Amino acid sequence: MATQQPATRPANPRFSSGPCAKPPTFTLDKLADAALGRSHRAAVGKDKLKAAIEGTREVLGIPADYKIGIVPASDTGAVEMALWSLLGERKAEMLAWESFGSGWVTDVVKQLKIDAEVKTADYGQIVDLASVDKANDVVFTWNGTTAGVRVPNADWIADDREGLTICDATSAAFAMDLPWDKLDVTTFSWQKVLGGEAAHGMIILSPRAVERLESYTPAWPLPKIFRLTKGGKLIDGIFTGATINTPSMLAVEDYLFALDWAGSVGGLKGLIARADANAQAVFDFCDANDWIANLAEDDATRSNTSVCLKFTDDRIQDGAAFAKAVAKRLENENIALDIGAYRDAPAGLRIWCGGTVETADVEAMLPWLAWAFEAEIAAQA
């Protein structure tokens, strides 16, 4: 039993699920070129915003006819602007199996009050994706960050769908393959897989989404911060670097650095391989230890970014207090920071495994998890 402290420590104890670890080569001086104190509408600022858009397209392999915009209020802002701008034209299906998906349900059902069918599953499970009707709009989260459960693929999305697919991909983009032909609206924020700074959201629109925007006007008023069209036409500037309002050029510089780093590790393929290797180290640890298990019940839905774990040892008296105490021990030792389960999720741990985390650090952290578990079992007795 691992009562002795392991000899090796992770070089970087940052395993938070957002903001996530910066790329390993990050230092503050990498931001020295930021267009600070200049108008974001000056050529230097606009060029950087455009580079952020086109860099995103390149790394994520987004088709040339898809629009990519930098919008306010991080991923939440991007999702909200999509929901408020696009829904209501037809029935919507709202899929949720964790906290963030449930938040979008609340917005659509309680705020927008549109005709919606809500399909939910408990933490660890996923909804019946095959039951989605292609005539409806569907809103879903590609990777449920707080459950560690992701959609296994997009086979359930019809090529000849009539509705739109609106996908919150904030903890999936840059770590999982996103099939663009199946996604009409995709959103993410910079502070997740690439370890960027929180501030702005990205919204990616398929030609079908643009068509909906230009042909449908919601019955409710839209604040300026959500408006993607003017006079029935897409505001093209949003998708070429003329943002709706003032962006942080420091955050933009940081994102440009992160995109550059992504290229240096082999682009999307390299990023996915890094996340897969990190997550596999945790999966193997769970397989080797009968006191801990993945919260995701079906292996095909296990996240490779926000890996959520539950303790399964009969000796544990108070599950929530136990998990908190284990996380606290690891934080006190500066081994793993911010790995407690999300506040609405079942008691347990959540270990970020996105590509900015080094596999060697995951491997060095796991024996410490065993140590903290044993120490807490002993303390509880």
Ligand SMILES: Cc1ncc(COP(=O)(O)O)c(C=O)c1O
């Ligand atoms: C799936 C998902 N959606 C939305 C959000 C909210 O993102 P933001 O804080 O960037 O708005 C998060 C943040 O963790 C998330 O994981």
